[in-house]
Amino acid sequence: MKIILKQINLLNPEQNLNKKDDLLIENGVIKQIGGLKETDFKSSVVYEFENKFCSPGFLDMHVHLREPGREDEETVETGTNAAAAGGFTGVACMPNTTPDIDSAEIVRFIKEKAAGRLVDVYPVACATLHRKGDSLSPMYELFEAGAVAFSDDGVAIKTAGVLRNAFEYSRNFGTAIIEHCEEESLADGSMNESLTSTILGLPAIPNVAEDLIVARDLMMAEFTGGKIHIAHISSKNAVDFVRQAKKKGIKVTAEVTPHHFTLSDESLKSFDTNYKMNPPLRTRDDVEAVIEGLKDGTIDCIASDHAPHSIEEKEMEFIFAPNGILGLETELGLAVTELVNKKHISLSQLVGKFAINPRKILNLQVPQINPGEIANLTIFDPELIWTVDVSKFKSKSKNSPFDMRLLTGKSVAVINNHKMFFEDRFFDI
Amino acid sequence: MSLSNRHLLGLYGVPKEDLQLILDTARTFREVLERPIKRVPTLQGKTIVNLFYENSTRTRISFELAQKRLSADTVNFSAGISSAKKGETFKDTVRNIEAMKVDMIVVRHQSAGVPIYLTRISKANIINAGDGLHEHPTQGLLDMYSIKEKYGKLEGLNICIVGDVAHSRVALSNIYGLKTMGANVSVCGPATMIPMDIDLLGVKVYSNIDAAIANNDVLNVLRIQLERDAGKRIPSVREYHKYFGITSERLEKHNKDILILHPGPINRGVELSSEVADGPYQVILNQVTNGVAVRMAVLYLLGTMNL
Numbered sequence: 233m234k235i236i237l238k239q240i241n242l243l244n245p246e247q248n249l250n251k252k253d254d255l256l257i258e259n260g261v262i263k264q265i266g267g268l269k270e271t272d273f274k275s276s277v278v279y280e281f282e283n284k285f286c287s288p289g290f291l292d293m294h295v296h297l298r299e300p301g302r303e304d305e306e307t308v309e310t311g312t313n314a315a316a317a318g319g320f321t322g323v324a325c326m327p328n329t330t331p332d333i334d335s336a337e338i339v340r341f342i343k344e345k346a347a348g349r350l351v352d353v354y355p356v357a358c359a360t361l362h363r364k365g366d367s368l369s370p371m372y373e374l375f376e377a378g379a380v381a382f383s384d385d386g387v388a389i390k391t392a393g394v395l396r397n398a399f400e401y402s403r404n405f406g407t408a409i410i411e412h413c414e415e416e417s418l419a420d421g422s423m424n425e426s427l428t429s430t431i432l433g434l435p436a437i438p439n440v441a442e443d444l445i446v447a448r449d450l451m452m453a454e455f456t457g458g459k460i461h462i463a464h465i466s467s468k469n470a471v472d473f474v475r476q477a478k479k480k481g482i483k484v485t486a487e488v489t490p491h492h493f494t495l496s497d498e499s500l501k502s503f504d505t506n507y508k509m510n511p512p513l514r515t516r517d518d519v520e521a522v523i524e525g526l527k528d529g530t531i532d533c534i535a536s537d538h539a540p541h542s543i544e545e546k547e548m549e550f551i552f553a554p555n556g557i558l559g560l561e562t563e564l565g566l567a568v569t570e571l572v573n574k575k576h577i578s579l580s581q582l583v584g585k586f587a588i589n590p591r592k593i594l595n596l597q598v599p600q601i602n603p604g605e606i607a608n609l610t611i612f613d614p615e616l617i618w619t620v621d622v623s624k625f626k627s628k629s630k631n632s633p634f635d636m637r638l639l640t641g642k643s644v645a646v647i648n649n650h651k652m653f654f655e656d657r658f659f660d661i
Numbered sequence: 662m663s664l665s666n667r668h669l670l671g672l673y674g675v676p677k678e679d680l681q682l683i684l685d686t687a688r689t690f691r692e693v694l695e696r697p698i699k700r701v702p703t704l705q706g707k708t709i710v711n712l713f714y715e716n717s718t719r720t721r722i723s724f725e726l727a728q729k730r731l732s733a734d735t736v737n738f739s740a741g742i743s744s745a746k747k748g749e750t751f752k753d754t755v756r757n758i759e760a761m762k763v764d765m766i767v768v769r770h771q772s773a774g775v776p777i778y779l780t781r782i783s784k785a786n787i788i789n790a791g792d793g794l795h796e797h798p799t800q801g802l803l804d805m806y807s808i809k810e811k812y813g814k815l816e817g818l819n820i821c822i823v824g825d826v827a828h829s830r831v832a833l834s835n836i837y838g839l840k841t842m843g844a845n846v847s848v849c850g851p852a853t854m855i856p857m858d859i860d861l862l863g864v865k866v867y868s869n870i871d872a873a874i875a876n877n878d879v880l881n882v883l884r885i886q887l888e889r890d891a892g893k894r895i896p897s898v899r900e901y902h903k904y905f906g907i908t909s910e911r912l913e914k915h916n917k918d919i920l921i922l923h924p925g926p927i928n929r930g931v932e933l934s935s936e937v938a939d940g941p942y943q944v945i946l947n948q949v950t951n952g953v954a955v956r957m958a959v960l961y962l963l964g965t966m967n968l
Binding site: 425432502503551 | 673750751752770771772773774775777778792793794795796827830833856857858859861862
């Protein structure tokens with residue numbers, strides 16, 4: 233089957249590609265860019281994508297697919313469908329499932345569930361057994377089975393001693409340790425500690441809980457030469473620590489979630505549990521600091537921390553409700569609305585943070601827009617204005633604070649693995 | 662005259678006129694409480710549920726008495742454990758109760774925000790009887806009433822809240838209510854017990870109890886709640902008493918008229934010496950009586966709004 237994306241803006245900063253042209257894809261492989269003949273148009277399905285953009289497929293390196301264990305909240309199938317709808321051709325899924333992803337068997341189970349789908353699924357495996365922080369998981373086996381990084385996400389690796397071993401042991405295969413940075417003894421709270429938590433009387437977690445572990449991890453990465461990736465960075469000092477560490481040449485990368493660059497802890501005044509997440513929403517100062525980090529490259533990528541929860545679990549008294557919100561189907565819109573349209577980053581930087589940097593961190597090949605390459609593409613419209621409607625989400629859960637929010641920027645189609653998702657359906661190409 | 666909101670969720674943002682109306686109405690009911698027959702028919706036919714998810718003796722009894730003195734029908738629902746652990750969700754519990762046709766819900770819960778959440782899932786008037794470390798508005802109102810009873814006004818008075826302010830719902834309601842009425846509010850306690858950025862609310866912070874006594878007309882002395890892990894924030898109750906306890910020696914040193922409030926129950930020998938707890942400056946039992954009058958006022962004003 234031949235398809236043509238007609239007069240589309242091809243954008244891949246990795247190739248210095250930024251031009252408007254026709255793109256011919258045959259049987260899922262990029263065939264030709266520009267110079268198409270009348271006969272090509274006649275023999276192809278032609279998509280009128282003028283004013284849309286086409287970039288390497290986006291990859292969200294921090295999602296919770298909940299399978300195995302909580303298939304009532306999300307599955308590999310529904311989670312990857314949500315990813316496709318949100319404009320992603322790949323996701324990395326976190327290991328805090330039930331059981332945890334700490335054996336090769338579970339990695340293979342997830343890979344099997346994901347096989348044959350448009351969206352690639354890259355499991356992140358536990359750094360320690362059961363994420364308990366005591367002994368290393370079988371990292372080499374996990375790596376061979378397909379794990380792309382290691383993390384005890386949900387908590388930080390418990391001690392510097394175990395972290396040292398994780399860094400050193402994983403050096404042989406070059407993977408990053410992804411850390412959820414939070415000092416446990418300061419983390420007993422439902423929101424960020426600030427004037428707002430004082431007003432609301434909610435038990436609170438101070439910024440320093442994050443800063444401490446970021447600092448520890450940076451020092452341990454420097455000491456061991458290991459690769460550290462800071463998950464969902466949210467505090468001003470932590471951003472600054474990472475900035476300084478990069479200058480020193482420490483192998484550190486960082487991600488931020490759309491909610492941490494969009495919302496501040498003042499949103500909690502409604503006591504709506506859809507604003508309860510971990511790390512908690514911080515102050516406006518912190519929001520400005522993460523945006524600054526995105527601008528100057530301190531923060532490499534945007535990842536959603538997509539965390540589906542059932543309605544009955546989330547609709548709960550505030551201190552008892554679980555942390556986390558959905559992200560896959562709103563993050564592109566939030567990034568365009570909050571970052572591109574407010575002139576913080578360019579569209580080209582956006583592609584870097586969604587498509588290129590996450591893959592580099594996970595040692596994955598960045599898809600190129602060149603003849604002969606398998607088409608792994610996100611087609612998006614940065615000017616499309618739309619209203620979020622959780623009832624239309626592909627995700628099995630509905631816990632989003634962005635319901636009914638007006639956003640600018642939306643995915644139009646994704647192409648990968650010889651498949652296309654367009655106008656709400658998947659089909660082979 | 663009526664209130665501007667059909668719920669009493671907290672004193673944050675409640676306009677001065679509303680606070681004044683509640684305090685004035687409470688004075689009428691305070692007189693009723695001195696009569697031989699202490700019952701009025703005002704809320705006859707109204708059904709009120711006291712939904713208590715946290716242990717409470719005095720607040721629950723005070724509300725219940727206030728309801729009975731207004732001739733309302735009252736039902737008590739006490740859940741010793743949280744809905745989360747019990748299996749039935751809080752929302753289902755509330756919907757069940759609502760299906761029994763109730764007009765008002767008085768709620769106490771260990772989670773901040775539950776009263777606000779209740780307004781989203783119930784049509785009843787909601788009264789907050791204490792939510793987590795957030796607010797306890799009727800306690801704030803009865804404290805204000807008791808101060809006004811002594812000084813005849815609130816405006817311009819210097820009032821200091823002493824103790825574990827960070828883990829007190831009484832403190833926040835006092836701060837919001839008193840500041841709206843024009844009082845100068847301060848707090849005093851070890852820094853582990855003072856919440857972050859409290860000064861941004863326009864509240865002065867004292868670290869020395871003698872300075873607090875010297876500069877204030879009222880001390881609202883909070884209970885050191887050992888059951889709420891207060892012990893983690895101070896080395897011992899002995900040391901707390903030594904540096905922050907209110908004793909007759911401390912009060913007499915300043916030789917001035919001062920009013921001592923305490924929301925109860927008192928830890929004698931910790932935040933107050935026994936002498937002070939029974940002494941001439943305190944109005945602790947009077948606060949309890951005023952509590953019934955204030956709660957009658959709130960129930961009356963909210964319960965007759967929709968008529």
